[in-house]
Amino acid sequence: MDIVNEVLQKAAREAEKFKPITVEKHLEVEFDVGNLLAFDTNELDTRKLRSATNDYLRDLTRDNTQLLLNKVWELPTKRVDEAIVAELPKPSYLIPRSLPVPKPKEPTKWERFAKEKGIVKNKKAKLLWDETLKKWIPRYGYKRAAAEEQKDWLIELPGNADPMEDQFAKKKKIKDEKVAKNELQRMRNIAKARKIKIPRVGMLSTDRPSTKDLHKAATVAKVSTASVGKFQQSLPKEKPARDVKSLMPVAPAAKRKKPNLTPQQERKSNIDIIDKILNKKPKIDLEAAVNREMHYQDSERSEEKKSQKPKAGRGGKKRSAGAGGGKKGKGKFGGGGGGKPGKASGKPAGKPAGKVRAHGGAGKKGGGGRKRR
Amino acid sequence: MPVLQRIKKPTTHKGKKVLLSKEPQVIENTKQTFLLKGRKTGGIINDCLKDFFSLKKPDAVMLSQKNDILPFEDASFLEQSGKKRDANLFIFGSHTKKRPNNLIIGRLYDYQLLDMVELGVENFTSMIEFKNEKVGLGLKPCLVFNGDLWSQHHEYQRLKNLLVDLFHRETASAVRLQGIEHVIAFTAVEGKIYMKSYRILLKKSGQRTPRIELEEIGPSAEMKLRRTKLASDDLLKTACKQPKELKIKKKKNVTKDNLGTTHGRIHVPKQKIDKLQTRKMKGLKKTSAERKEDRAALKKRRAEQEASGISTKRLRSQS
Numbered sequence: 001m002d003i004v005n006e007v008l009q010k011a012a013r014e015a016e017k018f019k020p021i022t023v024e025k026h027l028e029v030e031f032d033v034g035n036l037l038a039f040d041t042n043e044l045d046t047r048k049l050r051s052a053t054n055d056y057l058r059d060l061t062r063d064n065t066q067l068l069l070n071k072v073w074e075l076p077t078k079r080v081d082e083a084i085v086a087e088l089p090k091p092s093y094l095i096p097r098s099l100p101v102p103k104p105k106e107p108t109k110w111e112r113f114a115k116e117k118g119i120v121k122n123k124k125a126k127l128l129w130d131e132t133l134k135k136w137i138p139r140y141g142y143k144r145a146a147a148e149e150q151k152d153w154l155i156e157l158p159g160n161a162d163p164m165e166d167q168f169a170k171k172k173k174i175k176d177e178k179v180a181k182n183e184l185q186r187m188r189n190i191a192k193a194r195k196i197k198i199p200r201v202g203m204l205s206t207d208r209p210s211t212k213d214l215h216k217a218a219t220v221a222k223v224s225t226a227s228v229g230k231f232q233q234s235l236p237k238e239k240p241a242r243d244v245k246s247l248m249p250v251a252p253a254a255k256r257k258k259p260n261l262t263p264q265q266e267r268k269s270n271i272d273i274i275d276k277i278l279n280k281k282p283k284i285d286l287e288a289a290v291n292r293e294m295h296y297q298d299s300e301r302s303e304e305k306k307s308q309k310p311k312a313g314r315g316g317k318k319r320s321a322g323a324g325g326g327k328k329g330k331g332k333f334g335g336g337g338g339g340k341p342g343k344a345s346g347k348p349a350g351k352p353a354g355k356v357r358a359h360g361g362a363g364k365k366g367g368g369g370r371k372r373r
Numbered sequence: 374m375p376v377l378q379r380i381k382k383p384t385t386h387k388g389k390k391v392l393l394s395k396e397p398q399v400i401e402n403t404k405q406t407f408l409l410k411g412r413k414t415g416g417i418i419n420d421c422l423k424d425f426f427s428l429k430k431p432d433a434v435m436l437s438q439k440n441d442i443l444p445f446e447d448a449s450f451l452e453q454s455g456k457k458r459d460a461n462l463f464i465f466g467s468h469t470k471k472r473p474n475n476l477i478i479g480r481l482y483d484y485q486l487l488d489m490v491e492l493g494v495e496n497f498t499s500m501i502e503f504k505n506e507k508v509g510l511g512l513k514p515c516l517v518f519n520g521d522l523w524s525q526h527h528e529y530q531r532l533k534n535l536l537v538d539l540f541h542r543e544t545a546s547a548v549r550l551q552g553i554e555h556v557i558a559f560t561a562v563e564g565k566i567y568m569k570s571y572r573i574l575l576k577k578s579g580q581r582t583p584r585i586e587l588e589e590i591g592p593s594a595e596m597k598l599r600r601t602k603l604a605s606d607d608l609l610k611t612a613c614k615q616p617k618e619l620k621i622k623k624k625k626n627v628t629k630d631n632l633g634t635t636h637g638r639i640h641v642p643k644q645k646i647d648k649l650q651t652r653k654m655k656g657l658k659k660t661s662a663e664r665k666e667d668r669a670a671l672k673k674r675r676a677e678q679e680a681s682g683i684s685t686k687r688l689r690s691q692s
Binding site for chain 2: 017018019044053057061072080093096098187
């Protein structure tokens with residue numbers, strides 16, 4: 001027991017040498033170790049503060065700093081270049097940013113279209129082999145331009161072009177216009193991304209305006225007054241030009257545009273068209289078919305009759321009283337043949353009854369069809 | 374209708390990089406501070422600005438010219454110079470009869486004024502007057518806020534945020550333990566703010582954590598809150614918004630226990646219960662006839678396999 005007491009006493013003596021690192025607080029101090037912050041919300045001793053301001057504040061701050069650093073020393077440490085560093089947690093006390101959170105870049109019109117259509121950008125080689133120059137030239141850039149100049153030192157006159165026309169100037173103009181168009185589109189994309197309304201372009205000047213252009217310009221000019229053309233007089237038989245809606249001072253109604261088809265939709269519609277063509281089946285109009293058949297048989301019969309007429313004439317001569325028999329026949333069968341009594345009079349009485357009956361039935365049907373039409 | 378100004382594309386790579394660096398970033402640079410003087414400044418304010426500048430170095434610029442401006446009436450000059458210098462914090466010192474020894478601390482968000490607080494300085498003692506060793510340049514200080522006023526009063530809450538923004542330097546992922554040697558303390562009591570700055574002395578404590586002692590190095594000041602121009606709660610909220618990229622996504626199926634061991638839950642396929650070896654019993658034993666049948670079936674299967682194997686081999690050799 002003596003040994004234990006001795007050791008304990010020794011430890012106590014050792015501890016006495018050092019000042020404590022613990023601090024007693026009525027309310028717990030809040031920390032944000034990530035920012036090395038300490039917020040002490042305890043009430044201050046105003047009497048002490050007044051009597052010995054500096055000492056009181058130093059002691060108070062010392063206590064709070066001790067608490068904060070106790071926390072820091074608890075953090076996981078590592079060695080970096082012979083110095084011990086404590087890894088700080090993420091700060092919890094929020095401080096405002098200096099600029100807003102970056103937004104994702106707005107896609108251009110082409111990018112939007114390409115995404116809808118599933119068009120993927122594929123990488124192209126930077127150098128291209130030129131057959132005439134027999135060397136590799138870049139796809140774009142100043143070296144490409146130099147190579148082009150070297151290549152096109154002469155331009156062949158195309159077809160029936162004016163021989164006095166400067167082909168080089170023409171080529172340059174085309175290029176300049178392409179550049180200008182690209183620039184316009186770039187600006188339009190920027191305007192759209194920044195949600196700026198762009199003013200309408202209006203009438204563009206051309207070297208040689210056509211009649212249509214002039215008519216358009218006149219129509220637009222007429223309404224471009226303070227009173228939107230209300231008091232402008234018009235010529236007799238004057239009509240406003242067409243396709244000027246977008247140029248008019250009154251804002252045009254929002255354009256309705258069909259959304260682009262997605263690749264799947266486009267594929268489906270194309271396949272549908274092919275299917276329609278390949279699986280084409282003749283449409284059967286039953287009634288029309290029957291009518292045609294009837295007509296065919298009728299005409300056949302009439303043909304037959306025509307071809308038999310000379311024979312019938314002979315037959316008729318044999319039996320002149322055949323007409324009376326015909327009348328009787330009409331009453332008996334009520335056939336289609338009966339519809340034409342004049343003709344029936346020439347009918348051979350000696351014809352097989354079955355055939356006549358069959359024709360008669362068909363004739364009735366056909367008659368009904370005709371009525372419906 | 375506003376006419377869109379032509380936006381020129383940068384012609385050089387360097388120019389492009391400069392423009393890109395001016396755009397909002399996910400992880401921002403340390404906020405820069407600019408200190409400037411008003412129409413008239415007294416000795417106290419001059420010393421004060423100097424000391425603040427030395428506390429803020431190297432993330433600060435001191436503008437030497439006098440400026441005939443009144444920030445609480447028109448802050449546009451501060452916004453402009455903030456944009457010009459890409460600085461978001463400002464300290465403006467002035468001295469008038471109405472507001473002697475006036476110090477305006479403020480910050481910008483998106484180059485627009487966010488917060489602005491006016492402080493009247495009394496009992497100022499500059500750093501030079503404390504004849505002792507100072508702290509190293511650019512060290513991250515500890516900030517201590519004493520008093521319940523900092524959490525109770527709206528204006529003080531904002532001022533606390535502003536002071537943290539002004540003095541915390543930069544967010545660091547790690548800090549050198551021997552490099553923590555500066556404390557700035559703000560004590561708010563009875564309408565007064567005491568600002569004190571101390572050097573930390575690390576003493577032995579017989580444990581790993583050292584005993585802290587403080588030595589005042591200045592500046593020390595008593596300040597009084599005067600006018601304020603604070604941002605609306607909405608604006609402050611948008612200004613404090615953190616980008617999505619910085620938010621930590623929770624890792625699924627990974628846990629840590631109290632001993633600090635990491636546990637991961639992995640996919641375990643369904644157990645085949647029908648093939649599980651359970652307790653052997655006489656009643657479930659196969660009879661001799663069944664066993665014979667099984668053996669015959671096995672033999673047959675093997676023979677078939679062999680035959681097919683030979684046939685495939687032959688085919689291969691032929692081809």
